[in-house]
Amino acid sequence: MMLPEPQTLIPCPYESTCSGCQLLALPYGEQVELKKNELRALFLSHNLKHPKDIQFLSQGAAYLRDRLDYSLQDGRLGLYGKNSREIVDIEVCAQLSPELQAWYTEFRKIKWPFTKGSIRLRVGPQGERGVWLDFANIDIKALLDEKEILKSLQSQAFVEIGQRRKVPVWNGSEYKLKDPELHVWFTTWMNEVPVNLYCHVASFTQPSLKANRLIADKISAWVHKYPNARMIEFGSGIGNLTLPALATAKSVLACEIDALSLEGLEKTVLMLPSDLKSLSEKLTIYRGDFQKKILQDFSQFDGVLANPPRSGLMGFLNPLEELSPSERPPFFIYMSCFPESMAVDAERLQSFGYKITELAIVDQFPQTAHYEVLALFQRK
Template sequence: MAKLLKKGSFNRDERVLCPLQDLCSGCQHLDLTYGAQCDFKKDQLLQLFTEFSLPYLGSIQVLSAGPAFLRDRLDFSLEEGRLGLYRKDRREILDIPGCSQLSPVLQSWLSEFRKIQWPFQKGSIRLRIGPQGQKGVWLDFANIDIKTLLDEKTILHNLQKEALVEIGQRRKVPVWTGSEFKLRDPEMHVWFQTWMNERPVDLFCQVASFTQPSLRANKIICDVINGWIQSFPRSRLIEFGSGIGNLTLPALAAAESLTACEIDALSLEGLQKTLESLPEDLQVLRQKIEIHRGDFQKKLTQDFSQFDGVLVNPPRSGLMNFLSPLEELPANKRPPFFIYMSCFPESMAKDVVRLKECGYDLEEVYIVDQFPQTSHYEVLALLQRK
């Protein structure tokens, strides 16, 4: 399925060196070997299960794409000419010229980008590398600074020679009219990639859209999801938090049908364009999916008894009232399996307590370590109804 981190897979004694280790707040575990980092995350998750009285007799396996150079998306802050993350010793941005978290192509893009001399003091910046190596940048600045940038012209002209540029919370795209820059509506392009078995599928979204941070690590996530759903043939699925379709497409590859639920309109616009742009031999998938938009943390109108499985990837706050209709069903009407993906294990544990009360047991648990050197990790859990 995916490469397991066990003795022999990687050098457990490997350390990632960083000259900013004592100053940068971005990484918390540079003092540990990579093997020790993974053991720490497993122990932390098991301890969390114990605290929430969640019995799990299996082993937690760590799946990894490597100890460094994974990220294809970067979020830095700009402060008085410094571009980076907050310092450990004071509330001030530390200038970071290079980072071992970044893929080589993203590091190259950061090095180019750092040459810009900004005419203002503060803002947030996202750099992104797409699956075909294309460059993107999202400039999230105050309105007055955006006007300064539009009026200055030269920076935007030079940036657009290298990358697709998005500006502000509304993710507008600057367009040169011949005499000035105007901002037009957001655009959808291929900025990420999911997997259906061994087949890559392009995902349409924006530079500013939420995606997983690493194209390489995402392949591992897709393989696990697809493998689990294949073990429940011809399943009817409901998905909470479909986003741009990163888990939707791997699930569709093995499912009979899928109902996708998502609150963010722009994410669903990207998913719709992805479905419309599928290769001809995959167009049949469009007949297997139904898309619903709404705040499903507050209220879900779908009947869980119509589904064989549930696939969720919620925000940090967890599932909330999404689970209420499930709890109201008789035990024998609840879907046989439940797949939960989360980068916030505490809210996941709270939801799994509720699922336990609904008769679900933890069957398999993986950690996908797409945030090496940090305390963060992704959890994939398969639960089955007793």
């Protein structure tokens, strides 16, 4: 992994109108320092002690995304304009991988019979194309009745429709919607072995296959510091962090609220390569709202792995507070794309006797103000 040249600038024809990339005018080297300094300032405002050196992990200054989320408005497909509620019609985007740009170019040829909606496009690990159409019910019905757009779309990609991720099926005379299907739309890593992750086009995943390798490798490296650790994970999702941890840990209890995500994780474990099958015996999957109530005894674990939503860990940390310092797990790995809530949780962890010993930014969103943070906390 090498950072691009510090003076790298990414050209974009929509720089003056699109709100998607806030840092396009800055050379990439300046973006790197800006993000590091913002994180330092945020942690300082919360009186958080952390390593002076913040690692910066990057797979490039652009062209990383294998998943996009755009809005449709009056025939325009793209993102909101600067200081505007109008969609900027975007033909090419420097955020997209070459494979996703090719898929998006084809997708843009469709003429939609309604005025607005949300669209997710994906390209899977082997180049598979997927689309999730999140439209109003009346527009979904119009699409099913019209037939031809769906027929054309399904000849190019796997299609999901609506919040329930239904799959349109042609029965010879009309379209019907059937239950969601799990397919391989993402990849994680167990040490040096790539592992297919089963999920839906609409599932939450990291945005970039290439950048995700950096995340998986960092999780693996930190868990390796504690061989045979008994771990509990909050927000396992489809298993993107679960499996890198499972490769080294003695056991992992994966906790998640979303049933569809856990269905994907269960299938992923079922379909593990033969030489990794035995690792599934170390995994326990548990469903519940762990921001509100956690039933597990944290003193039974050596490590915690957390990738919470934007709202942070909330009540998940309460059981830690009730334990004596010596009963608390020796280490805590925290990943977040919302540093503000992470800083609030880190304050509590610091008060429980934890110290940030390693801190990394994963630049999954170059050219934007957003970034992913990974932190290793160790008990004093």
